Amino acid sequence: MAAPKKGRSASAQGKPGRSLALILIAIVALTGGMFLSGHTTPRLGIDLAGGTSITLKAKSEPGQESAINKTNMDTAVEIMERRVNGLGVSEAEVQTQGDRNIIVNIPKGTNSKQAREQVGTTAKLYFRPVLATEVSGAAASASPEPSASSSASKESDGEEATDKDEATPSDESASGTPSASATSQGRAVTDALAADSTPSASASAPASAGDDAATGADSKLQAQYAALDCTKPSVRATADDGAKPGDSSLACGQNSQGQWQKYLLGPAAVDGTDVDKAQAVYDTQSGAGWKVTMDFTSGGAKKFGDITGELAQKQSPQNQFAIVLDGDVVSDPYVRQALTGGTAEISGSFDQTEAQELSNMLSYGALPLSFEEQSVTTVTAALGGEQLHAGLIAGAIGLALVVIYLVVYYRGLSLIAIASLLVSAVLTYVIMALLGPAIGFALNLPAVCGAIVAIGITADSFIVFFERIRDEVREGRTLRPAVARAWPRARRTILVSDFVSFLAAAVLFIVTVGKVQGFAFTLGLTTLLDVVVVFFFTKPLMTILARRKFFASGHSWSGLDPKRLGAKPPLRRSRRVSAPVDPKEA
Known part of the structure; x- marks a missing residue:
């Protein structure tokens, strides 16, 4: 029975070079990715970077x-x-x-x-029907916005109008889904918000729209609309003049040419709280670019269906609705059909940043309170920099004490421990640098503390493994079988210890907020890396060095000298010799 057991042990220990090669390849790949990304240092939090x-x-x-x-x-x-x-x-x-x-x-x-x-635009998001709109100020006469009739003529010639966003149903099976088009805001609306493909408004859309809007706004508001100059910041800030959701109002917004557009808007038809979720996604099917998808609450879906049904029957620009955030029109898609499915898409001339900005406003645009910026x-990072400097000094002192202890107590084995600490440090640094642009991770003072605490966790894993090996040597085994027998026992202890540390970090991360989460995240990350380093670097390296004469012979500076460890005499296998049996007398 001894031979098969020995064979299994030898096969398990036979190719430790593969594990070392794997972790070295991972380090090279991650480091290369760090340099290629251009982010060679971890992103710093506000306490360190200001x-x-x-x-x-x-x-x-x-x-x-x-x-x-x-x-x-x-x-x-x-x-x-x-x-x-x-x-x-x-x-x-x-x-x-x-x-x-x-x-x-x-x-x-x-x-x-x-x-x-x-963050400072803190509160009121509404979907309002557009009664009238035109380019504001001197730009209106110098470079007029393409009118609805010009759009119509383009479409009649077989060209696609690109001066407005279009809202359409997100259900791709919906009939009559129009192609994406750019919004006048430079932000697009997808198939969920679609406009009549042949609007017949006159070339003087703003003027006629203003006349048609008479039924939707009183003469005083129309006069204010005529005098509104959105090119002036002070005017833009007070354009809506505290209008209530149920009142008609004025608003300003920029079109795709960067010109300021003024709007005469009807009462709010949908509130920002009626938007359940909005998300920026890339349209991979049509290749039209980025779009924003919206999901409405049950009540919001009905409101949205009602208003889009009404707008779809009107001519431009009154078949548009404006998405208004505190008096600023962030998008003004037009509608071709009633959108009753509770979902919609906004598509057209978005780039990724614009799509994400709009989806962010739609998702989080409605606060229960109004706020003013005080x-x-x-x-500055002066105080945090001083604390970081002091913390790094403390960490360096602690690391130096750990290294001195390892050298004095474990001698040659300390080289394995120090090499493992260096590998762990490299992996930690590179991953933190990559996580900055990837998930927005920022290194703050508590996170630095978590990394310093991890030094002790990593060193503890080495000590558990080394002590198991030394116990086997004390029992009289030579080094190679001692390593083979010590690893399963040390592995269980290391995994249990690291699991407890990771569980504590996970709980801390979930139940806390702010900077403490940075400590928990770093502690959890370094605990996972400790498992990776011990399994793929420390243990294979120990297996390889156990075959070298310096360690295998128990050199006095190897840290595995049987005499210093008080080892028992070497275990020897011997055959049992049966005692001679005396013949029994009859």
Whole structure:
């Protein structure tokens, strides 16, 4: 029975070079990917790199002072966190301060202007029917927007109009699905929002639309629309003048040529809270580019179906609806048919960034409260840099003490441990650098602490393995069988220990927020890497070195000297010799 057991052990230990080659190939591939991506350093959090801090104050609408409560503030914080994460930021902090303020800290490296627009634009998203629209200010006379009649003439000539977004049903089986077209905002609407293919509005669409809008807006509002100049920032900021959802209103937005467009809009038909989910996706089937898909709530689906059914029967521009976020028209698709399925697509001239911005606004555009920006300050990394410097010194001292202990106590075995620590450090650094652009991971001070703590976890795994080997040597076994017998026992201990550490990190990551999650994430990552390094580097390297004379002979500096370990005499196999049997006398 001894021979088969020995054969199995030898085969299991026979090719440790494969494991070493595999992990070395992985290191080279990851390192190459890091340099090719251009991100050769980990992305830093706001405490290490600095950033922007935005203070927002909740405002109460007349007669709704009770709306500023803990529930609504917590909901606003949650939505703002999702908005910021929609920009690819992971280490942003969003938290309440007092009972009316919200603080948003955004790390350096993020487009702070874009973040302010999406976080500071805090609340009111509506879908409003377009009563009239035209290019605003001096640009209107110098470079007029293509009129509805010009679009019609293009289409009659067999060309596709590209001056407006189109909304269409997301169900590809729907009949009459039009091809994607660009929006006047430079943002497109897919098959869910589609317009009449042959609008017959006159060439003076803005003027005629303004006349037709008389039934939808009073003369005072029409006069304000005529005088509206959206090229002036101060005018754009007050264009809607606090209009209520049930009132007609004015709004501004930019078209695809970068010109400011003014709008006369009807009462809100769909509220931002009626959008259940919006997502930017690439249209792989038609190759038309990026589009935004929308899913509505059950109540929102009915509202959306009703308004699109009404708009589909009208001429341009009154077959359009405007997606308005705090008085700013972010898209104005036109409609060809009633969209009653509860889903819609916006497609046309989107690039990826525009599609993601619009989907982010649609998903997180409606907050339960209104907010005003109180202050915007730049956060320096001076304090975090000092703390990082002190932390790195502490980590270096701790690492030096670990290395000294390994050299003094384990001697030659310490070379294996140090090499394994270096491999673990390289993998940790490269993966952190790659995770920055991949998932927005940012290295903050707690994350650095997690990496320092991981040194002890990794060293503990080596010590467990080495002590199991030394125990086998003490029992009188030579080194190669000692390594073979020690590994299964050490493996179980290492896996259990690392599982407990990873479980603690996972729980900490789930139940905490902000910077503590950085500590938990780093601790969990380094724990997983410890398993990879021990299985694919430390153990194979130990198996190879066990065949070398320096270790196999138990050299006094190998760390496996039988005399120093107080080993028993070598175990020897011997055959049993049967004692002579004396013949029994009869």
